[in-house]
Amino acid sequence: MDKTKIGLIGLGTVGSGVAQLLLDHGDRTARHAGRVLWLEKVAVRDLNRPRDCELPAGVLTDQLDEVINHPEIEVVAELMGGVDLAREVVLRSLAAGKDVVTANKALLAAHGPELCDAARKHCRTIAFEASVAGGVPIITNLSQCLSANQVTSLTGILNGTCNFILAKMHSEGTPYGQALEEAQRLGYAEADPALDVNGADTAQKLAILAHLAFGARVAWEEIPCVGIDTLDVADIQHAQQMGYVIKLLGVAELTPDGVQLSVGPTLVRRGGAMADVSGPMNAVHVRADAVGELFYQGPGAGQMPTASAVVADLIDTAAGRTRVTFQTLELWSDRSSRVEMADPKMAVGGYYLRFMVDDTPGVLAKITGVLGEHAISISSVLQHEASDGSAPLVIMTHDTTEGEAVEACCDIAALDCVRSTPVGMRVRG
Amino acid sequence: MDKTKIGLIGLGTVGSGVAQLLLDHGDRTARHAGRVLWLEKVAVRDLNRPRDCELPAGVLTDQLDEVINHPEIEVVAELMGGVDLAREVVLRSLAAGKDVVTANKALLAAHGPELCDAARKHCRTIAFEASVAGGVPIITNLSQCLSANQVTSLTGILNGTCNFILAKMHSEGTPYGQALEEAQRLGYAEADPALDVNGADTAQKLAILAHLAFGARVAWEEIPCVGIDTLDVADIQHAQQMGYVIKLLGVAELTPDGVQLSVGPTLVRRGGAMADVSGPMNAVHVRADAVGELFYQGPGAGQMPTASAVVADLIDTAAGRTRVTFQTLELWSDRSSRVEMADPKMAVGGYYLRFMVDDTPGVLAKITGVLGEHAISISSVLQHEASDGSAPLVIMTHDTTEGEAVEACCDIAALDCVRSTPVGMRVRG
Numbered sequence: 001m002d003k004t005k006i007g008l009i010g011l012g013t014v015g016s017g018v019a020q021l022l023l024d025h026g027d028r029t030a031r032h033a034g035r036v037l038w039l040e041k042v043a044v045r046d047l048n049r050p051r052d053c054e055l056p057a058g059v060l061t062d063q064l065d066e067v068i069n070h071p072e073i074e075v076v077a078e079l080m081g082g083v084d085l086a087r088e089v090v091l092r093s094l095a096a097g098k099d100v101v102t103a104n105k106a107l108l109a110a111h112g113p114e115l116c117d118a119a120r121k122h123c124r125t126i127a128f129e130a131s132v133a134g135g136v137p138i139i140t141n142l143s144q145c146l147s148a149n150q151v152t153s154l155t156g157i158l159n160g161t162c163n164f165i166l167a168k169m170h171s172e173g174t175p176y177g178q179a180l181e182e183a184q185r186l187g188y189a190e191a192d193p194a195l196d197v198n199g200a201d202t203a204q205k206l207a208i209l210a211h212l213a214f215g216a217r218v219a220w221e222e223i224p225c226v227g228i229d230t231l232d233v234a235d236i237q238h239a240q241q242m243g244y245v246i247k248l249l250g251v252a253e254l255t256p257d258g259v260q261l262s263v264g265p266t267l268v269r270r271g272g273a274m275a276d277v278s279g280p281m282n283a284v285h286v287r288a289d290a291v292g293e294l295f296y297q298g299p300g301a302g303q304m305p306t307a308s309a310v311v312a313d314l315i316d317t318a319a320g321r322t323r324v325t326f327q328t329l330e331l332w333s334d335r336s337s338r339v340e341m342a343d344p345k346m347a348v349g350g351y352y353l354r355f356m357v358d359d360t361p362g363v364l365a366k367i368t369g370v371l372g373e374h375a376i377s378i379s380s381v382l383q384h385e386a387s388d389g390s391a392p393l394v395i396m397t398h399d400t401t402e403g404e405a406v407e408a409c410c411d412i413a414a415l416d417c418v419r420s421t422p423v424g425m426r427v428r429g
Numbered sequence: 430m431d432k433t434k435i436g437l438i439g440l441g442t443v444g445s446g447v448a449q450l451l452l453d454h455g456d457r458t459a460r461h462a463g464r465v466l467w468l469e470k471v472a473v474r475d476l477n478r479p480r481d482c483e484l485p486a487g488v489l490t491d492q493l494d495e496v497i498n499h500p501e502i503e504v505v506a507e508l509m510g511g512v513d514l515a516r517e518v519v520l521r522s523l524a525a526g527k528d529v530v531t532a533n534k535a536l537l538a539a540h541g542p543e544l545c546d547a548a549r550k551h552c553r554t555i556a557f558e559a560s561v562a563g564g565v566p567i568i569t570n571l572s573q574c575l576s577a578n579q580v581t582s583l584t585g586i587l588n589g590t591c592n593f594i595l596a597k598m599h600s601e602g603t604p605y606g607q608a609l610e611e612a613q614r615l616g617y618a619e620a621d622p623a624l625d626v627n628g629a630d631t632a633q634k635l636a637i638l639a640h641l642a643f644g645a646r647v648a649w650e651e652i653p654c655v656g657i658d659t660l661d662v663a664d665i666q667h668a669q670q671m672g673y674v675i676k677l678l679g680v681a682e683l684t685p686d687g688v689q690l691s692v693g694p695t696l697v698r699r700g701g702a703m704a705d706v707s708g709p710m711n712a713v714h715v716r717a718d719a720v721g722e723l724f725y726q727g728p729g730a731g732q733m734p735t736a737s738a739v740v741a742d743l744i745d746t747a748a749g750r751t752r753v754t755f756q757t758l759e760l761w762s763d764r765s766s767r768v769e770m771a772d773p774k775m776a777v778g779g780y781y782l783r784f785m786v787d788d789t790p791g792v793l794a795k796i797t798g799v800l801g802e803h804a805i806s807i808s809s810v811l812q813h814e815a816s817d818g819s820a821p822l823v824i825m826t827h828d829t830t831e832g833e834a835v836e837a838c839c840d841i842a843a844l845d846c847v848r849s850t851p852v853g854m855r856v857r858g
C-alpha cells in the first residue's frame with residue numbers, strides 16, 4: 001500500500017493526540033485514506049520536555065526545517081498555535097510543496113486570505129476542520145454536505161469554556177469569577193482565558209463559519225462582540241425565572257441587507273436543543289433553504305476530539321478529497337466575497353433589558369415611556385423587591401433593532417431614577 | 430465551465446425536489462462542484478401525469494433507456510423507489526458507464542453488495558446519502574468525518590412517521606391507530622405504512638449505518654425488530670410517569686462478542702437530546718473512541734430535505750469526492766466484513782416490564798420470585814390501581830440480558846395470576 005508521509009509541528013495537547021491516532025490506529029487511517037499515513041517527523045520547541053506519547057526513534061526534532069523542508073513529507077499539520085510563527089510555518093510549508101492541515105482558528109481568522117492565496121499559488125491545499133467546534137465536523141458539513149443549500153442562519157455555541165462557566169452559573173448560582181476558576185482547575189480554560197471569555201475566540205470561529213456558509217469575508221475584530229466576563233449571576237437568575245437560559249452564541253443571519261453577525265450572551269428558551277447543551281460541549285444550529293433545520297452537538301475541544309478532526313483532515317488530504325473541496329470552493333479568494341455585511345444596528349430581535357432603579361413611584365412609567373419613544377413594545381415585565389432602596393426591573397421586549405435598543409438604554413441610563421448601567425441581551429427562539 | 434450531464438429516473442416527491450434544485454440553483458451546484466450540473470433527461474412512468482415542477486422541453490421521457498443509455502449522461506439518480514426494477518436500472522446504468530446516486534434504502538438493504546460489486550467492476554461509484562435519515566448527512570459523517578474513529582455505538586431515530594406517531598401518543602394520549610391516521614392525513618406516512626410502523630424501514634437503515642460504522646454485513650431481516658404497531662398507549666403513560674419517553678430506536682453497539690443490533694420501542698430518559706426529538710424529525714447519536722459523543726438532528730424525510738442530500742451526492746460525484754470515498758471504503762466488498770454479529774440474546778440492558786395481574790395478595794411476590802430465578806434485579810416498581818379485578822404492574826429492572834428478560838417473561842406469563850401477554854421494552858440512558 002502507498003504511503004503518505006506526515007509531519008507535525010507541535011506535540012502539545014492536540015499534537016500528542018494526533019500522533020497517538022496515527023501510530024496506534026494505522027489500520028483505520030489506511031482503510032479510509034486508501035494509503036498508509038506515515039508519521040515521519042514531529043517538531044517541538046523543547047526536546048527535553050516530558051511527553052505523554054512515545055514516538056519512534058528519530059521522529060522528534062526541535063528543527064522546524066526538518067519538517068518543512070523534508071523531501072518526502074507531503075502533508076504538514078500545524079499544531080503549534082499562535083499567529084506569527086504559525087503563519088510563517090504554513091507559508092513555508094506550502095512553498096515547499098506540502099499540503100497543510102491546521103487546528104488554529106486564530107491564524108485563519110487573522111490570515112485566512114493570505115494563506116489560501118498562497119496555497120492556490122503553489123497548487124496546495126489547507127484543511128482546518130479542527131479550527132472550529134473541535135470534534136464537531138461543522139466545516140465539512142457546511143462546505144460539503146450542505147452544498148445544495150443556501151444557508152440562511154447559523155447559530156453556535158463555539159466556546160466550551162464559556163458554556164461550562166455559564167452552565168455552572170445556572171445550575172449552582174456560582175458567581176462568574178468562581179465558575180471561571182473551576183473551569184481552569186478542570187483544564188477547560190486556557191491559562192490566560194481572556195480570549196475565551198471576552199468572546200474573541202467565538203468571533204474568530206464565527207468569521208470562519210460565516211465565510212463557509214455565506215461567502216462573507218469579515219475581519220473577526222469587526223464582529224460586534226460581547227463576552228461573558230461582565231455577566232452578573234443576577235441576570236442568569238432573572239432569565240431562569242422567565243423560562244430562559246443564557247448562552248454565549250455566535251450568530252450569522254442572512255437578511256435582505258446582507259449578513260448580520262454578532263457574538264454575545266443571549267437568552268434562549270429552556271427546553272430547546274441549544275438550551276440543553278451542557279458543560280463544555282459545543283453545538284451548531286443551521287437553517288438552510290432546502291434541508292430546513294439541522295442541529296449538531298459534540299465536544300468543542302479536548303485532546304482526542306480535536307485530534308479526531310485533524311486526522312480526518314489528514315485522511316481527506318492524503319486521499320484527495322481536500323483537493324476537490326479546496327479547489328472548487330476558492331476559500332477566501334476574491335471570487336468568494338459574495339455578500340455584504342449588514343449594519344449591526346439594524347439587527348432585529350427581542351431584548352432582555354435590566355435596570356437598577358430607585359424604589360419610588362413613577363419609575364416604571366418613565367422607563368416604559370422612553371421605550372415607547374423608541375417604538376419598542378414590551379412583552380413582559382418583572383419587578384423585583386427592593387433592597388437598599390433600589391430594585392432590579394427586568395423588561396422583555398418584542399422585536400426591535402439593536403440600534404433602537406442601545407439608544408433607548410442610553411436614554412434610560414440618563415434618567416435620575418436609574419442607578420447603574422443598564423444590561424441588555426438579545427433573546428432568541 | 431465544464432458540464433456534467435445528469436439523468437433522473439423518477440420525478441415524484443424526491444425527483445421533483447432534485448430537479449428544482451438543479452434547475453433553479455445552478456450557481457450553487459456549480460460553485461461546489463467546480464462544474465455545471467446539467468439536467469439532461471428525466472424518466473417517468475406516465476408522461477401525462479401533472480407535475481409540480483416545470484422541465485425544459487425535451488427533458489421528460491417515459492423511456493428508461495433514454496436516460497440509462499444516453500451517450501452524454503455521466504450520473505444517474507435513481508429516484509423511482511421499489512426494489513426489483515430499481516436494481517435493474519442501477520445495474521444497467523453502471524454497466525453503461527454511469528455513476529449512480531440513489532435515495533433507495535430498500536434497494537441497498539436488499540442488494541447493496543451486488544450493486545457495489547457491479548460499480549467496482551465497471552469502475553463506477555454509488556452514493557446514497559439520502560437513503561438514511563433524509564436531510565441529516567449521517568452517511569458522509571460516518572464514512573468521512575469520523576474516519577479517525579472506531580465507532581462504539583450508534584443510536585438513531587430513523588423513521589419520522591413513527592416518531593411523529595409516538596410524539597402524538599405522548600403529548601395527547603392519542604391511541605396508536607388514531608395517531609397513525611393523523612400521520613397519513615399530514616402526508617408523513619406512506620399510503621401503506623406497514624414498513625414504517627413495523628420497524629422494517631428502521632432496520633433497513635440500521636443495516637446500512639452498521640455497515641458504514643462497523644463494517645457489519647447483515648441482512649436487515651435478521652436484525653431483531655419490534656415495531657410500534659402493537660404499542661399500547663398505557664405503556665406510554667407508565668413510562669412518562671417514571672420520567673421516560675418511548676422512541677423507536679435503531680441501535681448498533683460494539684460489544685466484546687461483536688456488533689449487537691436491534692430495532693424497537695425503547696424508553697429514553699426525559700431531558701436528554703433523544704427524548705426531545707420532536708414530530709417527524711430524525712436523529713442519530715454516535716459514540717466513537719476519539720471524538721466521544723456526537724449528536725445529529727434534522728428532517729428525516731420530505732421533498733426538499735431529501736433532495737438536499739441527493740444533490741449533495743450529485744455534486745460530490747461530479748466533483749470527484751465520491752470516487753475517493755467509494756474506492757477506499759470498499760463498501761459491501763468481501764474485505765469489509767470486519768465484525769461478527771453478537772448473539773441478540775446476550776444484549777445487556779435494563780428493561781421495562783408490564784404485566785396485567787390479578788388483584789390478589791401474593792402476586793408481586795410470585796413475579797419478583799421468577800425474576801429472581803433469572804437473576805434479574807429490580808430498580809423500581811409501579812403498581813396501579815385495579816379495575817375489573819386486574820391491575821397493571823410495571824417493573825423496571827437493572828441490567829440483564831435480552832435472553833433472561835424474555836425467558837422470565839415467558840415464565841411469568843405462565844403464572845395463573847397473570848392475565849395477558851407481558852410487555853417488555855429496553856431502557857436506555
Ligand SMILES: NC(=O)c1ccc[n+]([C@@H]2O[C@H](COP(=O)([O-])OP(=O)(O)OC[C@H]3O[C@@H](n4cnc5c(N)ncnc54)[C@H](OP(=O)(O)O)[C@@H]3O)[C@@H](O)[C@H]2O)c1
Pocket residue numbers: 009010011012013014015043044045046047049064078079080081082085103104105106130131134300301302303306
Ligand atoms: N487544546 C484544544 O483542545 C484545542 C482545540 C481546538 C483547537 N486547538 C488549536 O490547536 C493548536 C494547538 O493547541 P494545543 O492545545 O495542542 O497547544 P499546546 O499544548 O500548547 O502545544 C503546542 C505545541 O507546539 C509546540 N511549539 C510551540 N512553539 C513552537 C516552536 N516555535 N517551534 C516548535 N514547536 C513549537 C510546543 O512545543 P513544546 O512541546 O516543546 O513546548 C507544543 O508541543 C492551537 O492552534 C489551538 O488553538 C486546540
Ligand SMILES: NC(=O)c1ccc[n+]([C@@H]2O[C@H](COP(=O)([O-])OP(=O)(O)OC[C@H]3O[C@@H](n4cnc5c(N)ncnc54)[C@H](OP(=O)(O)O)[C@@H]3O)[C@@H](O)[C@H]2O)c1
Pocket residue numbers: 438439440441442443444472473474475476478493507508509510511514532533534535559560563729730731732735
Ligand atoms: N419521499 C421521501 O420523503 C423520501 C425520503 C427519503 C428517501 N426516499 C426514497 O426516494 C425514492 C423516491 O421516493 P418518492 O417519494 O420520490 O417516490 P414517488 O413520489 O412515488 O416517485 C416515484 C417516481 O418514480 C417514477 N417511476 C416509478 N416507476 C417507474 C418506472 N417503471 N419507470 C419510470 N419511472 C418510474 C414515477 O413516475 P410517475 O411520476 O410517472 O408515476 C415517479 O415519478 C424511494 O426510494 C424512497 O424510499 C423518499
